[in-house]
Amino acid sequence: MNPIDIITAYWPRLIDGTLMTIRLTLMGAFIAALVSPWLALVRVNAPIAVQAPIRIYVSFMRGTPLLAQLFLIFYGSGQFRPVLEAWGLWTFFRDPFSCALLAFALNSTAYQTEILRGGILGVPQGEIESAKAIGMNPLQILRRVVAPHAYRIAWPALGNEVILLMKASALASIVTVFDLMGRTRQVFSRTFDFSVYLWAALIYLCLTATFVFLWRLFERWMNHELGLAKTPSAAPQAWETRP
Template identity: 75%
Template sequence: MNPIDILSTYWPRLLDGTLMTIKLTLMGALIAAVVSPGLALIRTQAGPLVQAPLRLYVSFVRGTPILAQLFLIFYGSGQFRPLLQEWGLWGFFRDPFNCALLTFALNSTAYQTEILRGGILGVPSGEIEAAKAIGMTRAKTMQRVIFPHAYRIAWPALGNEVILLMKASALASVVTVFDLMGRTRQVFSKTFDFSVYLWAALIYLCITAIFVIVWRQAEHRLSRHLNPNAWERSKDKSLKATQS
């Protein structure tokens, strides 16, 4: 079969795998995005004893391959089946998708925590002092000064983390979660046509390209006030377009 025939015949499987890849990536990244701000605050403001478990967790995740983490959660949980059944958690850990999602969420949380920690430390102290001077509470300072600036600093690195997570999702197929790479291997085992891997690579490339475009647009919106001239030009263009 030629490459076009491969795509036309097996596109439903490749599409199914693509949707699974997107689902794993987005859910894992979103879970990490919810958890990591609180952990980043602990990393920057808590005492050494409070930070110790978090530092150990981050060091373990960043220092070990994600494949090893996936095996530990998927196969390792079976060693604690009686205990998990007693706690009512075995139904969660027996599902390969849940184990893969938990692995990716834990992995991304560690990286996003450290990225946000760097963003928080990068906020100028003068801005924080100014917020205190006008009577902002600690919570308001976090909400309106520290975190908005920290996210602007960390935004490109967070985007890279999501892209890396998307590519790492190809490992989910080793625990029978049929993402794009898993479906590609299935097709190859039937056709022995290497071009299916080319199609998979192109799909990954398209997903990444779309994500980069969306992420950069979000970055421009977050930072538009830093370039007032560009912002004024965009408003003038919009006004002219409305008048015409």
């Protein structure tokens, strides 16, 4: 079969897989986005003893392969099956999709926490002192001064993180989730036609490009709303990668 035949014969599967990839990525990134700001705040402000668990968590998540984390959750939960069944959690851990989502959310939370920590530390001290001087209480300072500025600094890095998560979501196919990678492997195992991998690569690249475009658009809109010309400092350096 030639590449055109492959796509005409199997496009519904590939579209289905693409939607699953998008769902996994966005849900994982969103759950992490709900949790990570609080962890980042603790990481910046709390005493060392309170910070320690978060530091260990972040170091573990960044120091181990996502595949190993995924296996630890998906296969590892089987070791505690009776307990999980008793607690009514077994239906969750039996499902590859929910395990993959949990692994991605936990992993992305660690990375987003570090990014937001950098953003919070990047807020100029003078702004916070000014806010105090005009009588804002800590909650107001957080909501009106620290949070908007920290997010603006962190925005490009957060975008990178979502893209890396999308690429990483291909690992879900290994625990039998039919995302784009899973569908691609399925089509390949039926046809032994190599071109399906090239189609998958093209779709992943399109997803990345679209996402980068939308993220920049939102950045520009956000800066416009705030009456600012462009994002301050922390533009990602060429050598910055996910550590």
